[in-house]
Amino acid sequence: MNDAIVLLGMTTSLLELISFLLAVMTVALTIRQVHWGWLFSILSSGLYAAVFFDAKLYGDMGLQVMFILLSFWGWWQWWRGDGEGEQLHVTSLTRAQQLFAVLAWAALFAVLVFFLKAYTDTDVPYADGFLTAGSLVGQFLLSRKKIENWLVWILVDVLYVGLYVYKNLHLTALLYAVFVIMAIMGLRSWSKSCQQ
Template sequence: MSDAIVFLGVTTNLLELISFLLAVITVALTIRQIHWGWLFSIVSSGLYAAVFFDAKLYGDMGLQGMFILVSIWGWWQWWRGNSEDERLQVTSLSLRQKIFFMVLWGALFAALVVFLKRYTDTDVPYADGFLTAGSLVGQFLLSRKKLENWTIWIIVDVLYVGLYLYKNLQLTALLYAVFVVMAVMGLRSWSKACQQ
């Protein structure tokens, strides 16, 4: 699966291409609040773990494992809802919750940078750590249908485009550019559905 192929004018391999397509399906279903998106997330994350291992993006590789775990939990949350009679609804974070998640992002970033610098041979520990931490926070908020997840994804995805171009993962950079547009669409769609 590592043989080079060209897709949309970008050189890639079959593993990255399949991961790309599944990830687009994941986000499209998530924007529409369809719980099956979590299944596609699990498969895409598993495949992307191999892509990122090959690129020495260990934070992103580990993130895929976390995405799998959070996706299983998120699928359960979306399916089960808040109670047996009520499906999980889109809501917004309080100011206190926003501050908490910003501090959490910072703490995860610091811990990941230390880990990446000490235990891996990555050449981008700060970028990898910052974006991995933000992705963890965004994924958790997504699993709870919090509107602010889309804002985090917009920020993270824009920065990921640059990182993946730097690491010569052109198709994945294109994917994250598509994700930026889809995250804006998600923010608009979920804003209309938000029940504060």
């Protein structure tokens, strides 16, 4: 399933293609705030873990495992609401929460770079670590329906396009280019329903 195939002039695999389609469904459902997007996230992340292992993007592979765990948690958050019987609404981060998110990103980045350099044979520990850390922050914010998740995803997805081109994962690079557009759409859509 991970054998090379050529699709639209790009070398890919059936595994990467299926992961691509499931990931697009995930974001499309998330933009509409449909909780079933979390199921597609779990499936896509499981398949992408295998794709990234093959490409020696171990941070991204580990990220997919974290995405699976965070997707179960996010699904639960969207289903159960705010803990007081109310539906979870789109809200903004406070200044303190914004600072915490930035510091969490920096701390995760430092830990991941150390791990990737010490224990793996990756050739891109800084890019992999930075984008993995940002993706974890973005996924956490998405799980809590924080509008800033889309800003994180726009930045991360733009940078991922370059990383995946470098790693010859051209279909995945295309996916992340599509994600940039979808994240902008998500930001606009969620802005309309944001409750400060």
